Amino acid sequence: MITTFFAACVEAWQELRIHKLRVLLSLFGVGVAVCSLTVVVALGEMTSQGMRETFEREGGRAATLQVDLYPGTGAARDLGEVAAEVHGVAEEFGIGHTSLLVDTSLSTGADSQRSVSVRIVEPDYAVIHRQQPALGRWFAEGDGENRSPPIVIDSNLAERSGIDTSALPTTMRLPGAEHITATVIGVVEVPRLSGTESLFMLPSTAQSIDALDLSGTGVGAKLWVPDAEAELLAAQLEARLSKELPGYEVSAYRMDFFAGEEPDILAGLRNGLLGVSALILLLGALGLVNISVVTVRQRIREIGVRRSFGATGGRIFFSIVMESVVATFVAGVVGVVAAVLLLKSPLVTNLIGEIVTDVPPFPVSAALIGIGVSIAVGALAGVIPGAIAARVTIIDAIRQ
């Protein structure tokens, strides 16, 4: 059985080697279809992964609870005090990863027209939001005690402020509070098209900046909790923090929208593109069947001679199917390689980089799907010519 398989492969390879031009022409459609199918699958997966990462960066991993704390009249407390209460309650509930989250901004430039978003966070924010700097590092315990306040900036701010990101840590005048020299310890990538400029800083840094008026503002917190207990913990945290921070309006809810799942719109788009690719593949396969049937009719005498050597009808059928499979496998490999080269070309990588922050690696599953589909198409396209070849009458074939 194994010998039969290898022998059929050898036969198939000889046939393909001899009829290179025919094979090339017949497989062009299959190769292009496999390439486009692989590109679609890979793009879908890369976009899906990119969007998932974006959602996680924005909303947090599953399950992330957002706690909003709004002070009522006369109830405002210092940011440090609020942080201490939140951490105390989180510790009590056995929650391992907690970070304050306050979004504000600094204005700079002529007439304060340039606005820089400021996100006040703690070291655990990176764990909860999978936020890793592309260059340098994230905040660590003890950073708050540095004399030069540490900050993590985004790539847009780095570019517009002329920061040499290859020499981190480095210092920069804090936009909107130029009298403060901050230490840039890390740079996070953001899509250039987004146009935003933002920076992350620790609560202790924020409290030392007069330009950031935090009195009376709402404070948020992110807590990473077990998925199964998220709803229950949200309710309990809300009740407990309301008690600890009297006068504050407290709400706790899940914020990890779409984390771990594919958005419907993306699935629909991908299915649509897959349908188009399948149609292209079908047309390619029909072309292959057409050429294979004509070729088999031209090879009747050869098939008769092979039958005289002892090849059974079944073996002839298997050989013809294998010819088709080996050919489409080769076309599939070429198509997948072309797809990888296309998606990894600087032009496409830059284009994807404009839209998503991280360009995910080429998904192996897309390559496997491409190869698998090409083999399946080869097997299906080989059935009709194989059946014709197997039914050849030996005597008539040899006489031709």
Place this chain on the structure above:
Amino acid sequence: MTEAPLIELAGVARAARLPDDSVLTILFRVDLTVRAGDHLGIVGRSGSGKSTLLNILGLLDRPTAGTMRWCGEPIERISARRAARIRGRDIGFVFQQFNLLPDRTARENVAAPLLYGTAGEFRRRNALAAEVLERLGLGHRIDAQPKNLSGGEQQRVAIARALVRRPRVILADEPTGALDIDTGRAVMDLLQQAAQEFGTALVTITHDPAIAARADHRFRLDAGRLVPEAQGSAVR
């Protein structure tokens, strides 16, 4: 106990139904026995049923009447699948038009039957093919394609292909039909010599009495009837 003949035909007939529903009988009551190492020569005119007889002997076709045995076993008990296996292992064919696989080298052509052989034959196919080609004097042409070989060389490649699995019988259908007289003679010398060397029975079917006369046992096929020629008599 004497060994059963390789092929035994007794009262074999072959008829075919024509499109107008009439029946055409091609062979009538043929009796023929092929034993190991025999050399049989069958001569006949075009249309006498030579190829039909060869097809029956080579298990490519079956009689419509009479008895046929392969190594003592009635042909009716041999399935198409097993007949294919027997053809591959025990029967070698040499055709008038050589029937070499185009665009393959001489070695690939000779190795082709080994693709349907045992695992050992498949693994050693290139070496076995080169060895037989060497023995037939084509050692210097093993990588040549049929289009670059002369008629005589092509027929020698075809003989090598028929011999490569060391069959028990070679069926040669007009083996010199496409060759000039001298080349045909040389090819027949080689075929006979190789058959003797390999201990293979040889059945030559030809329209050329001179070729048939080389055989130890000679027959004439005339309008589907096979008649033995007396030993030593000239076949005309």
